[in-house]
Amino acid sequence: MTDDANKLLPRILVVDDSVVERNLFVHMVAKWGYPVEFAASGQEAIQLVERHRFQLVLADWQMPGMQGTELCVALRQLDLGQYTYIILMSAQNDEEFLIKALDAGADDVLTKPVDGNELEARLQSAVRRIELQARLARKTNELAHAHDVIAHDLRAVSGLQRSFLPEAQSPFQGLNYQWLSVPSKYVSGDHLQVFELQRDVYGFYLLDVSGHGIPAAVKSMQLVQMFADRSATSIVFEGRLGSDGQRLVSRPRDVVARLNRLFQQTESDLSYFTMIYGVFNTANRQVSLCQAGHPSPLLLSAGKPANVLGRGGYPVGLFDFDDFEDIELTLGNEDALILYSDGVTEVLSASSEAFGEKRLLDFVNQQSSQGRWSDLPERIQMRVQHWGGSVIEQKGFEDDVSILMLAPRPGVLDQRDVVDADRQVPELVFRLQEIQANVPSSLPAKAGKSIVIVDDSRSFLRIFEAMLHSWGYTVHSAKNGHEALALIEKHQPDFVLTDWDMPGMSGIELCEQVRAQKQNAYTYIIMITGYASRDDLLNSLRVGADDFMTKPVNPSELKVRLKTAERIADLHTGLERRHTELSQLYEALQRDMREVSRIQRALLPKSKQYPWPFAIQTIYQPQGYVCGKQMGLLETQANEHGFFMLNMAGQDTATALQTMALARWFSMARATRVLFPVEETSSKIRRYLASPEQVLAQLSSISPSLKDEPPQFDLLYGLINLDQGTLLVAGIGDWAMVMAQPGFAPAFLGTNGEPGQALGVGQVIYQA
Structure with a gap:
């Protein structure tokens, strides 16, 4: 048992009311290198397990106060954050007791007097399972920590981005707004802002950088920096003064043209962005705006259908000519302007149908006809969330969603006390990212467990196929070990039920080959035979089998053994699924960070x-x-x-x-x-x-x-x-x-x- 001197074996708790037998088992397992402690009763055992988190419990069945089966039930109800492997020992060896013990939550049952070789083999099998679980849990925790480090970093970026968003309440006389910004990830390639250029003149924009996540946020922040620039070289002003001595405000098309020249695509940066930039004069309610490849803004007027403005234009940075146009309009007393990113219209339904511009227009007209303007950005968000269904509920939006609504009169957009952090970054955005904090250590079992059964007897296969099917399993049958290996590779079953003695490849050889493949580490293998010696069966445990049964197989015993196997398999499946989800998420974050690193180096x-x-x-x-x-x-x-x-x-x-x-x-x-x-x-x-x-x-x-x-x-x-x-x-x-x-x-x-x-x-x- 101690071939590897450096191997850290799990601690064992021996539970027996008999001092003689307790000392015997303590001495026996200590000789094999296990750290061991003992308890004289079930109640004491529960306290010790809660306090010290034992991974292996070796317990007698017949004890005063609490029987071994009752101890099993009690231990399974504890929230230990790990799986505890339980082996019950009893002088009873009938099938009825075996079924009762396994049904109570025991993983294995040994008959007293306990054979030392069998106990050692059973412990080895348990240790293999515990080590697999511990290894995967350790990798998952390391991954979760690494993800946490990046996630914490990105939360700071998210906070930085939010700090550049408009104030919740408009501070500008004669200009009112509502806005909504929902990043698809921690950070966003979208941005919007409303800012003062000079008295009674305000700039506003909504931009959308191609791509998602951190790389898109890099360019977005560069653009935010430029629009925040009020120096003599600012892109939103001309380089000369007007007749009134004030700096001349640049026309929107000239601002977009400057950005187009500054952000031309290069070999190291193929990104581009779409935007609407506008200037609003509150003195005369005149609006001038430039549309650069961005979804067309909507003009809302009381009692009229929404008017779609603009002809689209082309994105910034994609072409090296500056043929941009301005759209000129005057807002009426009851008018409002809606700008939005394509993340709104590109939300997919369960049938992969996009929400689309027509549905958005119809929804806006419906809300407008009912006088529901004051919270229209939130209503649009809720509508597209409903359209996206469970996918958005679980994973958030696939693309950044941004909406900016402007109006000249306060009564058109009643300001409400609903604007808070959730408006900027709803909780759904972080739901998937925080999986490591929310996923329990054991996830629900996947439906429809699958079994590969291997036996050279056609009658055995036929009988067991029918029986296992009736229990809800998906069954794949093989007549020999070679067929079984092909089926295992193809279907990746949860369980393998194999005969010991088969021509060409024995059950133990099949077991060795299955365990040689890393992807089969968690496959639960039960050996079945009517001929092998006990030493042979113990050897099968040593090479990777998890359990064995003798023919003729009692269906009730098989059913509870499979139930035990499911409990253990579900634990590993849950950990594996959590690890896979975290791996995918962490790799996506790493890809983003590598891209940001590349951008910085460029x-x-x-x-x-x-x-x-x-x-x-x-x-x-x-x-x-x-x-x-x-x-x-x-x-x-x-x-x-x-x-x-x-x-x-x-x-x-x-x-x-x-x-x-x-x-x-x-x-x-x-x-x-x-x-x-x-x-x-x-x-x-x-x-x-x-x-x-x-x-x-x-x-x-x-x-x-x-x-x-x-x-x-x-x-x-x-x-x-x-x-x-x-x-x-x-x-x-x-x-x-x-x-x-x-x-x-x-x-x-x-x-x-x-x-x-x-x-x-x-x-x-x-x-x-």
């Missing part, structure tokens, strides 16, 4: 040889998939290069998304104008380094999340001019650099060029 400068005397090499080694660090190289003009290194505290995905969004801004031409402005007094194009204070002010206007004092990020940026032989470097936060020049020892440069000092905020640390 933003890095490439190590390559430039024309002499300039070259670049980069090292980027995040601890996990992603990190809060990013760097970039900008060619400002011939023989001149700008560079930056950005560091935000944290290794989580939410930090990485913010870093990537900011790095995207840094890599654009408009960022070059901020970091490296041109000297206006020079006749030549000559750039200088913007002061850290100026850069920090610009960054604060680009993203509200960067306004913290002190800044919650570090930035090193510089300018190398090869013609002039100059290097300018400045920093925000804590930064340092090493200078290595031919003929000089490497120097660590800190604030004001003093070695070993930390950099201060807003310091130019090196100028050559």
Whole structure:
């Protein structure tokens, strides 16, 4: 029993009221290497099992106070979080007692006086089952923990995304809205927002990045960052002032055209996005909006059918021309505008029929005719959830669902106190993701257990086929071991019922071959024979059989033995199913994280040889998939290069998304104008380094999340001019650099060029 000295055997609890027999069994199992404790009664045994979670219980049947069968029933009712294997011992050896014991919950029964070899073989069989369960449970728990780590990370991303959604109640005079955002996963490629451009003028958008999950959320966050930008280089304003001295608000089609140029598909990024961007002037209720490949918005007017606006347009980033159009309209006093993502119309029914635009239009018209405007986004969500049925109930939406409804008058959209976290991320979104916390250790048994029966006797097969069919089993019959192996491989049965003595391949050889295949580890094997010696049968347990019976087989005994087998098989099936579901979910999360890692790496400068005397090499080694660090190289003009290194505290995905969004801004031409402005007094194009204070002010206007004092990020940026032989470097936060020049020892440069000092905020640390 102790071939592997390092093998950790399960603890055994011996339960017997006889001191002599108790000591005998304790000594016997301890000799085989098992940790062992004992109890003198059933009540004491229950307390010990509850306290110490024994996996094996060896109990006498006849005890005062509580019989062994009563102990079995009591133990099966305990919620132990694991399976406890119970072997009952009794001087009775009749079939009636055997059936009663197994029916009470015992896994095996031994006849007293107990044969040591048989007990050892039975324990080995039990240990094999326990180890299989423990191994799978351990893998599942490790998987659940790994999934939990990513899930916790993604919850932070979800929180970050939600922080950029509109306020629950409109803070704008003359503009009211309701909205709903339901990600298909933890995070969303959809986003919507309503924001102030200038007095009485507001921008709004609803965008949908192709794909789902974290990769789509990366681009979504980059777009959110751009629309939050109120700096001089913002995409929503023109680069000049109007006659009133205010910045000119860009037309929606011009904003979309700029985005189209900025987000053209590349070899490393084939994603695109659809959107509606609009401008609403509350003074005259004029709306101008651009539709870029997005579902057509709906215009609701009191007493009229909804009007479908727009002709579709084409997605942003898909084509390299900017032929976008604006839709102009004026909202009436009782009008409202509905924007939605295609996740609404693409919800499939049980028969795989899409909800579709016509059903949405019909539903909106029906609700409108009944005056139900105040909670229309929620009503639409409930309608499509009902259309999707049990699939949405169990797994959530296949695609992100977003709805934005706008109206000029408060009475049209009555604000209610229903807007909360559930509105943004309903519980159904997380139901599948949190499977590791909600799935019990033993799931319900699957319907219709299957059995392969193997015997060279046709009459035996015929009789047992009929009997097992009548008990509800799916039966596959084989006349020999070779046929049985083929059937087992094809049908993956729950149980194998095999004869011992067969021509060509014996039952024990069949058992060995079945166990040699990993996928058959949980198949429950019962050996049946009328000829084999007891030693042979014990040997069958050692090579992988789970139980044995002798011919002629008592149908009642077989029925309860199969019931016992089902109990054990259901436990393994439940664990296996849980493990499979978690594996699929974890692999999906890993795929998403690998894609985000690829996207982040694609933003890095490439190590390559430039024309002499300039070259670049980069090292980027995040601890996990992603990190809060990013760097970039900008060619400002011939023989001149700008560079930056950005560091935000944290290794989580939410930090990485913010870093990537900011790095995207840094890599654009408009960022070059901020970091490296041109000297206006020079006749030549000559750039200088913007002061850290100026850069920090610009960054604060680009993203509200960067306004913290002190800044919650570090930035090193510089300018190398090869013609002039100059290097300018400045920093925000804590930064340092090493200078290595031919003929000089490497120097660590800190604030004001003093070695070993930390950099201060807003310091130019090196100028050559």
